[in-house]
Amino acid sequence: MFPILKKTELVPNIFEMVVHHPRLAEKADPGHFVIVMVSESGERIPLTVADFDRDAGTITLVIMAIGVSTKKLCSLNTGDSLFALIGPLGHASKIENFGTAVMVAGGVGTAPIFPIARKLREYSNHVISIQGARNKDLLFWTDKLAAVSDEHIITTDDGSAGRKGIVTEPLKELLETQREKIGCVYTIGPAIMMKFCAETCRRYNVRAIASLNSVMIDGTGMCGGCRVKINNETKFTCVDGPEFDALAVDWDGVLARHKMYCNEEKCALERMETSRRRL
Ligand code: FES
Structure with missing residues (x-):
């Protein structure tokens, strides 16, 4: 059992959990993911590592309560324990000195992009972060991300914070004006956002890496x-990823697979709500 030392609601429906697991904290690196089980019969929930503290022996997870299992996970509180926390899994980010690295984070993708940005900075990259959300109330970790970035740009769909618009607009401007300096673009967030980041980078022939969920x-x-299909070859996100060359990903396939279990998820949520109402 792995105790939750701290749980915080960052913004509505997105929670941060600091969990005690010294062996995992010792081995975790940016880009890795873990699998969480709330109970013995619970679903296995994959979550990309948002932070770790080797001295304190803790891992930080950021979870969006969206389906039955993530809602159950987010109903746990400080002092509760996770039934299982397995990892680190997948390959860590391959960090090097790219010169300038642009980080594009959408929604909950801000959490896993943070430790990658921090490590890129340790490798003397000039880090430019673009953090997007639908509105100001859904932005979190803005100070944390700004602290590990040389430049930090916020976009919101409704203009309630930062620039009004979507993340690909400042990305396009950066690629137009600083194309020669930018060695790599990292993108983590909704699949549709990552797809358009990849397409933007393709136009400027700039390398891009996406972390698939x-x-x-x-x-x-x-x-x-x-x-997932990468360059028309089947790969498994869990053992071959989760990071892939964003320009080689079959994004339409990724988007189709995300929708595959929508009905089952909807039914499971309805069952959970019905049984809650009966209690
Ligand atoms: S989760 Fe089963 S092959 Fe990756």
């Missing part, structure tokens, strides 16, 4: 649930 079951390369 595929549907996962075992997380060990055995079930095939997380399969």
